[in-house]
Amino acid sequence: MLFTPLKLRGVTAPNRSVVSPMVQYRATDGQVNDYHLVHLGKFALGKFGIVFTENCAVEPRGRVTQGDLGMWDDGQIEGHKRLVRFLKQEGALAGTQITHSGRKGSTPRSFDKPGQLGPEGAGWQRWQVVGPSELAAGEGYATPKQLGTDEIEGLVKKFGEAARRADAAGYDVIEIHGAHGYLLAQFLSRVSNTRNDQYGGDRAGRMRFPLAAARAVREGWPAHKPMFIRVSTVDGAGGWEVEDTVAFAKELKAMGVDVIDCSSGGLTGLSTALPVKRSLGFQVPFSAAVKRQAGIATMTVGLILDGPQAEAILQAGDADLIAIGRQALYDPFWALHAAQELGCDTSFDLWNPEYGWWLDKRKNNLPDRKKA
Secondary structure, eight states, X not given: OTTSOEEETTEEESSSEEEOOOOOOOOBTTBOOHHHHHHHHHHHHTTOSEEEEEEEESSXXXXXXXXXXXXXXXXXXXXXXXXXXXXXXXXXXXEEEEEOOGGGOSOOOTTOOTTOOSSTTSOOOOOOOEESSSOOSSXXXXXXXXXXXXXXXXXXXXXXXXXXXXXXXXXXXXXXXXXXXXXXXXXXXXXXXXXXXXXXXXXXHHHHHHHHHHHHHHHHSOTTSOEEEEEESSOSSSSOOHHHHHHHHHHHHHHTOOEEEEEOOOSSSSTTOOSSOOOTTTTHHHHHHHHHHHOOEEEEESSOOSHXXXXXXXXXXXXXXXXXXXXHHHOTTHHHHHHHHTTSOTTSOSSOHHHHHHHHHHHTTSOOTTTO
């Protein structure tokens, strides 16, 4: 099943392996550059079915760091076009993720030293962060300014405008980042959203802005192109649980969202803070629950290391797509290696001929290490 094509509206993924969005901190003014082309291009050469960019902010203050990509200005479209052309040329569907960091913006890169905001000499500056309420994400995070209702309505429009730019760039798939404690997740959780207006209170109120943003994206995104949304199925802080995600997913499905990308955690502190112990496929149960209870296609992510593991998830019906993140950094040819592990490609036929011809020719000359 991992190498069975998947039709999503008017496009078809050649296989079910997906490169998960992974921030790289290498943009200036949100622009795609040579680094992004090489970084993402190698995954297309590795024959992943869908290759996603990192999260692209819908406005400058929606970036997590000053080095993040953007989709807030028409001047950014051309750089994205160049990237999209290469991904499609190598057979992958080109995907992008749009986001707003909310109260978790204006932060250092994850590997920066204490007190360091970004690359030395780059002149990175902090900015005023915003959120549903005046509650910081944790120690060391800035206290956000509470968004007014007019500002929320303005952000809804910016999500729609970002979708139109993504289409102009030629992307096949769009995903909204509604997980890991970023702005939409902040509105969903009763821990971070203590508002008493129409955008707070009960679950319906807390879902109002995320659903409006999703609707604006669906309206600004062509009907023949699929739309995903990444969610923290549970937020790890007790403010959003699986049953909430199922209810949210049903609403999203009704408005035309095609796939729920099921992650977890990150509401407070680091985006990688998780509510469950990390183990192989530790988030698969979330994907399975949403898929079965909401009746919508899902993508799972988290410590999926090889082809047989991914295949077992698909065969069990626990997900429709397999997202690979850090394992793809470790092995950009993960999808091709998975095909060999599953016996789908014994002669390097799935590889680009510039690689495959040579590798197939070499295979009979390799020493038998077991005998040695």
